[in-house]
Structure formats: structure tokens, C-alpha cells
Amino acid sequence: MKKVQSAKRKVSCKVTSRPIPAKILRYFPLKPRIKKLFISSKTADLMTWHNKGHKNDGKLRHPADSPAWKTFDSLHSNFALEPQNVRMGLASDGFNPYKTMSSRYSIWPVVLTIYNLPPWDCIKQHSMMLSLLIPGPSSPNRNIDIYLQPLIDELKELWENGFETYDASSGKLFRVHAALLWTLSDLPSYSMLSGWRTSGKLACPICNYDTCSRFLKHSKKTCYMGHQRFLASKHRWRKDKKSFDSTKELRTAPVPLSGPDILEKLGNRENLFGKTIKRRRNDDDPWTKKSIFFELPYWSTNLLRHNLDVMHIEKNICENIVGTLLNLEGKSKDHLKARLDLVDIEIWHELHPKNIGLNKTFLPPARFKMSSKEKSDFCCVLKNAKLLEGYGFNISRCVQLEHHKLLGLKSHDYHILMQDLLIKIAIRRALPKEVVRVLLKFSSYFKTLCSKVIRVDVFEQLDVEIAQILCELERIFPPSFFVLMIHLSMHLAYEARLGGPVQYRWMYPIERFLLKLKNYVRNKSRPEGSIVERYLVDECLTFCSRYLNDNVRKKFNNLTKNLDGPIGNMVMISLDPLMWEQSHCYVLFNYNITAPYIK
Incomplete structure (x- = not known):
């Protein structure tokens, strides 16, 4: 581990007069850790799995099957000739090391994932x-490029020169090179890493300069609509003014910017870093900087450089739907200001607010409005839901039947709600058929998107389906319902078609890794130091455990909770x-709870 000191300030001290650094950046070099992967015989073979271990049947089950990987190999044939060369993905996010919401302290780790390894x-x-x-106490924001400089320098060296190491599988020395395929992060970190401002009227990084947005005067926020432009050119909804925003949509779908296009747009832009630099925001210029990743010789040719995070997008979409259906205060997108926006846009006259005297306003019920009894039935379904162990959290603890509220749900809970419980079970009898039908389609879209194995033509069909879903x-x-996260779901199938299954490009494994780092903090006055010391010990133990026999219990062969062994006698x-299928059917057909549903 290397320590990089920056922004030194002189502090008078009685014991020593040495200057104390304002911040210490802790950097872990890549070369010795890549060497460990090839020195061990148990991982050396796995590092070439992408070349000789997986099936080439036209289905996407690993990043090695994706067009982004194959395009990279075709453009850099010398790199692709050596299957032992390392391909990586970079992820970054901040977390609070003190496990309290009141503290604003934020540490930003940068984590690398090795894509040579098999799916398991x-x-x-x-x-x-x-x-x-990256140390706290505040987020690095656009200055993250300063902290990334040591990593970028080593990545350039690994690409151009590589280094010599020993391969335990072949018993020979060879020269290994490494490349970075893409980054993955949530939306705020996306802006920090890419340099594209993910707020305002040009917030969508895929639609870029053709982002269709509208500022809502009364809600005081930007909405992102106009999804008719993603439909077929002769689709009847393109000219349907009454059902949408009173305009015909004759534009074509926007084209994502390629690497050379971005470099042309940025030109010779000079990056200005530091807190003292005053910047004026220009909504017509969505770039905040020229990303440091363009220093990598191959970065501009990468087919997919920055990934939209399916985890956070799905979580925010489900939270929007639940808050609007239950009319939760602060979460609902249907309120007086939203109705006044309808008056301002001059659409849906039947939903305009009506004054009924004595400073009272009546909001006509929308099609998705639920009665008190329907909300109670909705919450009862979630309260009585039984989930498999390890599949999800006990959601019943988060349901308040009296107030018709859902509180304390995590990202994975919303993942389960969106794909299994909320749309497919809870709202079937609580909403009109046309509303249930489109929400079912939305649920199926995310269900298919999160499949572990899928065909490319299925992703192409998803592109067509999601455009129709958003239009419905x-x-x-x-309009206030259509925040940026709703719009970004339009592009998830497109990125999956380029990068492969979302399991390798979302933040779930990264968030779990960050939780482990958070649990390393013991000295609250030195949280970064605590994390570093514990992480180095854990990394050494992991490397040593690869040399132990398989009959020794270690982290690689620990049994799951359900396989720990029999209980009692x-x-x-x-x-x-x-036999498993027959037993399953026997239980279903002979269980009292399932009897009313079996005819």
C-alpha cells in the first residue's frame, strides 16, 4: 500500500515540527495483487476461463459474451491474443463509516472487479x-480525478508495458497486460466519473444533447417525457396529442455519443479543480470536465464506458410507484402542485383541481387512486407475505397497517417488490385493469432484464417493449411522476445488449463489499486507517487460505445456512x-392455504 500526501498544511506542535498532511490518499498497487492470482494454482486456471471454459452458444451469460468485450478484442488484437491478459471493471461509491445518518463523514473506496474469472x-x-x-470528510465530487491519477498511471503502464509474472497453471513466466472495460456506479458517482452533469434539462447521459425534458413550474422540478420518439416511425401514438402532452412527436430516437464524438465536443477543454475555483453553471453545456479515463489509450474506443446502475434505478422506480399508489406524504407524485402543472400544460382537463369554497380545493380522483379499503388490502398482502430464507428481508416488519405506509425498505426489498410481490400480487384487485396491465409489463421488463442467461434478440425486443410501457x-x-430514474429505464436493455447480464454491472456486490469495509472501522477517530489495516490482513488470509486442503473449512468451502447439516435426530x-417436483406438487395440492387457489 502506498500513501499519497496532498494539500499539506503546517500545524504548530510541541512534540514535532513536521508538517501534517491535510489528507492522505491510500493507494493499493495492482501489480502484486494480479501476481497473486496467477501464482496460486487454484486461481491461475480460472483466469483463462473466459477463453476456454464458457459456452459459445450465442447467449449472454458473462461479459465475455458481450459485444463490448468482442469489439474490444477486435480493435486490440494483440491484447486479445493472450487470454491471460486481465480485463477489469471499476466501481466507486461513498459510505458513512460511523453507521449513523447524522454524520456527514463520507469515505470513497474505488473497487476493481476481475472479469476473467467465471460467474461463480x-x-x-x-x-x-x-x-x-479516498478520505473524507466530504465527497470528492468532480475533483475525484486528482485521486484517480495514481491508478490511471498504473493502468497506462499495464496496458503499454505490462509486467512479467509466473503462471502456476503452465509453470512458465509470461508478460501480462491489463485493461479497464467500464465503470459502474450510482447516478451521482456517474457524473463524477464521466464528467456529464446528471441533473437539469440535459441530465440523461444516453440521450445526451437530445434529452427531452420539461421544467414543471409548480412542482419546481424537471420531468422527462416524450417517449413516443422511441416508438416505430409510423406508430399511432406519435400523433396522439390528446393522450400525451398536446404535441405530435415526429423526432427520431437519440443516438448515444461515441468516444471520438465526446472528444470532439470537449476539444481542448481545461479542467479546473479545487474548492476555490468559481464555476458558472450553463444548462446548455452538460460537461463539468474532461474525464481522466480518456488518458487511457483505448478508452475512447470502448463500446460501453460508464454503466447505468440497475439496482438504484429499480429501487427509485418502485419507491415512486408505491409512494404514488399509497399517496404517501413526500413520496407521492400526485398532489396539488402536480395537478396545477396539468393546468399549466393544458392537458387532462378532467383532473384539474376545482375550488369548492372556503379555501378548499378538490382533486378529482385519478385512475390509479386507491380507496382506504384497497390500501388496507394492499398492505395486508405485504404484511402476510412469506419469503424464502435468504431470498429477502421480512417485509412485514416494514408495513404499517394503520397508516397504510411502508417504511425502512432497502434496495433489495424494492427489487423483490418490483419483480414479484407488488405488481404481480398486491395490486391485482386494487386498481383498474388498464393500470394493472401496464405495471405488470413494467415488472416483467425488469424480471427479464435481470435474467442470468438471455439471448441478444430478447434484449432487442425489450427495447421495443419498454418504449411502449413508458408511453402507456x-x-x-x-408529468411529475416522470423523474429521471423512470426515463433511464428506457436505456437499460440497450446497455445490457452491449455489456451482457446486469449481475456483473450493478451495485449489489459492490454495496456488500462496502458494508464489509464499514464493519472494519474500530477507531472512529481514524476510520481510513482502521479499514486499511483490517483489509490488508483479510487479503493476506484470503491468499494463504487458497493453499489449504479442501477438507479444511475456510471461506471458499463454507456451507450455506440450509446445508449446515441436520437438526437434532x-x-x-x-x-x-x-422426486423434488412430485414432492413440491404434493405439498401444494394438500396444503390448506393453497386449497382456495386450486380448482
Whole structure:
């Protein structure tokens, strides 16, 4: 580990007169850690799995099957000739080391994921490498490029020169090179890493300069609509003014910017860093800087440089839907200001607010409005839901039946709600059929998107389906409902078609890794130092445990909770697929709870 000192300030001290650094950047070099992957015989073979271990049947099950990977190989044939060359993804996010919401202290780790490894080992915590630990107490924001400089310098050296190491699988020395395929992060970090401002009228990084947005005067926020432009050129909804925003949509779908296009737009832009630099925001210029990743010789040719995070997008969409359906205060997108925006835009006259005297305003019920009884039934379904162990949190603890509220849900809870519980079960009898139908389509879209194995033509079909889904939502929900996260769902299938399954490009494994780092903090006055010391020990133990026999219990062969062994005098048996299916059907057809649903 290297320590990089910056922004030194002189502090008078009685014991010593040495200057004390204002911040210490902790950097973990890549070379010795890549060497460890090839020195161990248990990981050396896995580092070439992408070349000789996976199936080439036209389906996407690993980043090696993606067009982004294959395009990179075709453009850099010398790099692709050596299957042992390392391909990585970079992720970054901030967390509070004190586990309290009141503290504003924020640490920003930079984590690297090795994509040479097979699916069962690629996104495990022991396969991730902590590269940088950016200190707090505040977020680095656009100045993150300063902290990334040591990593970029080493990545350039690994690309151009590489280094010599020993391969335990072949027993020979060879020269290994490394490349960075893409980054993954939530939306604020996306702006920090890419340099594209993810707020305002040009917030969508995929639609870029063609982002369709409208500022809502009364809600005082920007909405992102106009999804008819993603439909077929002769689709009937393109000319349907009454059901949408009173305009015909004759524009074509926007084209994402390529690497050379971005460099041309930025030109010779000079980056200005530091807190003392005054910047004027220009909504017509969405760039805040020229990203440091363009210093990498191959970065501009990468097909997919920055990934939209499916985890946070799905969580925010589900939170929007739940808040609007239950009319939660502060979460609902249907309120008086939203109705006044309808008056301002001059659409949906039947939903305009009406004055009924004595400073009272009546809001006509929308199609998605639920009665008190329907809200109670909705909450009861979630309260009584039984989930498999390890599948999800006990959601019933977060349901308040009296107030019709859902509180304390995490990202994975919203993931389960969106794909299984909320849309498919809870609202079936609480909303009109046309509303349920479009929400079911939205749920199925995310369900298919999160599949582990999928065909490219399925992703192409998803592009068509999501455009129709968002257009149907525009005919049901008010403009204030269409925040940026709703719009970004339009581009998730496109990125999955380029980069492969979302399991390798979302933040779930990264967030779990950050939780482990958070648990390393013992000295609250030195949180970064606590994390570094504990992480180095854990990394050394992980490397040493690879040399232990398989009959020794370690983190690589720990059994899951359900396979720890029989309880008491019980005996565990294994069922073949046919017997398992027969047993499953027997339980379903002979259980009192399922009897009303079986005819």
C-alpha cells in the first residue's frame, strides 16, 4: 500500500515540527495483487476461463459474451491474443463509516472487479480488489480525478508495458497486460466519473444533447417525457396529442455519443479543480470536465464506458410507484402542485383541481387512486407475505397497517417488490385493469432484464417493449411522476445488449463489499486507517487460505445456512429433479392455504 500526501498544511506542535498532511490518499498497487492470482494454482486456471471454459452458444451469460468485450478484442488484437491478459471493471461509491445518518463523514473506496474469472467467482468479495481509499470528510465530487491519477498511471503502464509474472497453471513466466472495460456506479458517482452533469434539462447521459425534458413550474422540478420518439416511425401514438402532452412527436430516437464524438465536443477543454475555483453553471453545456479515463489509450474506443446502475434505478422506480399508489406524504407524485402543472400544460382537463369554497380545493380522483379499503388490502398482502430464507428481508416488519405506509425498505426489498410481490400480487384487485396491465409489463421488463442467461434478440425486443410501457405510463400518471430514474429505464436493455447480464454491472456486490469495509472501522477517530489495516490482513488470509486442503473449512468451502447439516435426530437426503417436483406438487395440492387457489 502506498500513501499519497496532498494539500499539506503546517500545524504548530510541541512534540514535532513536521508538517501534517491535510489528507492522505491510500493507494493499493495492482501489480502484486494480479501476481497473486496467477501464482496460486487454484486461481491461475480460472483466469483463462473466459477463453476456454464458457459456452459459445450465442447467449449472454458473462461479459465475455458481450459485444463490448468482442469489439474490444477486435480493435486490440494483440491484447486479445493472450487470454491471460486481465480485463477489469471499476466501481466507486461513498459510505458513512460511523453507521449513523447524522454524520456527514463520507469515505470513497474505488473497487476493481476481475472479469476473467467465471460467474461463480467473478463478483465474490474475495475476488474484488480495493484500489483506492479516498478520505473524507466530504465527497470528492468532480475533483475525484486528482485521486484517480495514481491508478490511471498504473493502468497506462499495464496496458503499454505490462509486467512479467509466473503462471502456476503452465509453470512458465509470461508478460501480462491489463485493461479497464467500464465503470459502474450510482447516478451521482456517474457524473463524477464521466464528467456529464446528471441533473437539469440535459441530465440523461444516453440521450445526451437530445434529452427531452420539461421544467414543471409548480412542482419546481424537471420531468422527462416524450417517449413516443422511441416508438416505430409510423406508430399511432406519435400523433396522439390528446393522450400525451398536446404535441405530435415526429423526432427520431437519440443516438448515444461515441468516444471520438465526446472528444470532439470537449476539444481542448481545461479542467479546473479545487474548492476555490468559481464555476458558472450553463444548462446548455452538460460537461463539468474532461474525464481522466480518456488518458487511457483505448478508452475512447470502448463500446460501453460508464454503466447505468440497475439496482438504484429499480429501487427509485418502485419507491415512486408505491409512494404514488399509497399517496404517501413526500413520496407521492400526485398532489396539488402536480395537478396545477396539468393546468399549466393544458392537458387532462378532467383532473384539474376545482375550488369548492372556503379555501378548499378538490382533486378529482385519478385512475390509479386507491380507496382506504384497497390500501388496507394492499398492505395486508405485504404484511402476510412469506419469503424464502435468504431470498429477502421480512417485509412485514416494514408495513404499517394503520397508516397504510411502508417504511425502512432497502434496495433489495424494492427489487423483490418490483419483480414479484407488488405488481404481480398486491395490486391485482386494487386498481383498474388498464393500470394493472401496464405495471405488470413494467415488472416483467425488469424480471427479464435481470435474467442470468438471455439471448441478444430478447434484449432487442425489450427495447421495443419498454418504449411502449413508458408511453402507456405517460397516459396514466401525471408529468411529475416522470423523474429521471423512470426515463433511464428506457436505456437499460440497450446497455445490457452491449455489456451482457446486469449481475456483473450493478451495485449489489459492490454495496456488500462496502458494508464489509464499514464493519472494519474500530477507531472512529481514524476510520481510513482502521479499514486499511483490517483489509490488508483479510487479503493476506484470503491468499494463504487458497493453499489449504479442501477438507479444511475456510471461506471458499463454507456451507450455506440450509446445508449446515441436520437438526437434532433428523437425516438429510438429496432428491432427484423428478422426486423434488412430485414432492413440491404434493405439498401444494394438500396444503390448506393453497386449497382456495386450486380448482
